Amino acid sequence: MQTPSHTARPPRASRALLQALMAAGVMAAGLVTAGLAAMPAAAAARFTPGPCWFTVPEGEAALCGTVAVPERRDRATGRSLRLPVAVLLSTARQPAPDPVLFLEGGPGASSFGSGPATEERMEVWWELSAPFRRTRNLILFDPRGVGRAEPDTDCPEFDALGADRQARPPTRDQQAAAEGEAVAACAARLEAAGLDTTQFSTPVAAEDAVDVVTALGAERFNLFAVSYGTRVGLEILHRQGNRVRTAVFDSVYPPDVNAQEEAAWLAQRAYRRLFDDCAANRACRAAYPDLEKRFLDLVERLERNPVNIVVGDHETRRPLRLTGTSVISAGLEAMAVSEAVPAVPALIDRAARGQYAALAEWAPVSWLGDPEIADGLAFSIECRESVNPADPAKRADGARRFPPYGMVSADDPGRRICRRWPAGRQEPAERLPVASQAPVLLLSGAYDPVTPAEWGDRAAATLPKSRHLVFRAASHIVTSSEDCAMAAAVSFVEQETVPVTVCPGAAKPPVFEGP
Structure with missing residues (x-):
């Protein structure tokens, strides 16, 4: 992840x-x-x-x-x-x-x-x-x-895919073939280097x-972990909990959840929060009536008749085949950034009126790999602990229960990669909840489509000295957008607790932008 x-x-x-x-x-x-x-x-x-x-x-x-x-x-x-x-x-x-x-x-x-x-x-x-x-x-x-x-x-073979900015976006078969070649080349190169x-x-x-x-x-030491780092931190609590004085886990990813199995629910949950909050806000409701219906109509229309557009400036310019699936993914990418959440209703409104550019800018790239990510390590851990252990029946059940949001995992490139990538096998015991007596502060954003607040609640169930703070207007990595979250983290490390009244503004929903 x-x-x-x-x-x-x-x-x-x-x-x-x-x-x-x-x-x-x-x-x-x-x-x-x-x-x-x-x-x-x-x-x-x-x-x-x-x-x-x-x-x-x-x-x-x-x-x-x-x-x-x-x-x-x-x-x-x-x-x-x-x-x-x-x-x-x-x-x-x-x-x-x-x-x-x-x-x-x-x-x-x-x-x-x-x-x-x-x-x-x-x-x-x-x-x-x-x-x-x-x-x-x-x-x-x-x-x-x-x-x-x-x-x-790192796998520069994947970076090369992203650098190939052809006039038209690749077809699904072309993309799968290019990914397969890149995976094979990177895996062979790392193996030849003795890795x-x-x-x-x-x-x-x-x-x-x-x-x-x-x-x-x-x-003894204190932990401050974010996103996947919280899974490592929980493993440290499991193995060396007596050495951990305090732990602050921001955007919690517990070991007993599988993001692949819950992909459809994660997407549906984020959009449900958005549509409900907009409907409950007088200004948003007036500016964007029937937002959910218009979004679902947009997804259906583009899934039937995709649109080829070009997004980005001269340095990041790339062709994009905008489908219903990519629209769902684009909204999720935007909602993963706290500062972008207030603009999402406006992005959907413009796209529903045929003005696709602003929303399409958030669409994830069509290739795997990221110059800022060590691809080989990421593939090894994701394949070992998320993709390969995922239950196909649970994945399919999620797609059935949460249409159309299940489309985001229907053509998951991770599964194509992990069929070829030489990853280890996860031990079943690694997927058990972590219990610890260490004081733990859990931080979540209500809009987080990656590590939802429910996962923080789940981790807290076996951490009796934990406190879970949920920020209603925030998304992934709360401490990067909420000053009070960082202040609470510092206070917790100092005092091993935070006041009951900490961060009173955390319960406020986002203030959405107008048209």
Whole structure:
């Protein structure tokens, strides 16, 4: 389940001092004063200081380097993989000993971004993490196979598909053939490089994450996870819950749900929320009467008679075959972004009147792969834990129960990919709910079509010390759009609880835009 990447922020100290420590290869004095204890001698993972690959703002400080983790978790010996780590240091004279460990979404997204985007991403991190860093450090890292981490699992073969901007969109058969060639080429290339793609999994990701904080000397730590990262965080609670002081899970993806099986319901649920909220709002109801009926008529019309259009500007320009299915998907993409939710009724209204461009801009691309996602890792985890274990009967039942929204999974490219991709097999025990006594704050957006609030309720059922906050006007990754959600997260890490009256505005529905 690839999701929009979260952006966040970090800490501070003397850059000259840190550079001197790194150059000398010593860390004890600097890390102790930064609130990180000495690394246990018996720890398998090890931290190697190195230069930061991003600009550290004036007055701030970061400790950068790599943590080596075992390539194979099922073998006592073997080579190690290096994961890039950045500790954004606290501004406190004596930081708390339990840092905050951030777990990115995806799977396959980098906490640091890539290329020129790294500097912009880190600027955001410095700002967002400042409240956390008043008392403790914040740890960022890229998981194995992602971004700057070893090994490189990106599939440029898929990026090449997206770069081929032909005059007309490919047919379904042409698209399937091109995907098949790209999958085969990427899998063969990774295999030739000695990479075992069956070794990527959520349990392995959880063990690596714990190794990162252990290598940095932290006995206990706090988790801040978003989207797929919450599944990794829940696995950490399952395996090492006694070391987790608090956990903040934003847009919860529990292990006992399968997004593939619930695709039709997820789509229907998001649109049901939209149509009900518009009908309940006097201005929206007056501006867009019969919105649901007009949308369903639009879907039916375009499914019968698709329209070929061109979307994007000169750099992102691409041909698009607009069908009923792609219209449903476009609306879901828009509703996954909190800032776009108020405009969705207007987008539907224009499309119903034949003005397709604005809604079509949200239609997902016709090819798989994303330059910002480590494709090989994403395929390995999604095939292993979502696509391959999905029950075909449940998928078909959802399509029958929620027409026309079941069309979004009728021609799922993920199933085509996973027939060819060499992924591991998930153990049944991994799909059980996670029970833990750790204090957990769960955050959900009512409009989230990716990780709905109901999944947060589901996770909370076996987390007796949890609190679930639902933001009525928000969507995926609540802390990226709701200041109060981030403030609640910081407060929870500080106090292990939040007031009953926290975020009073969370219950307000969105204010929709006019025509």
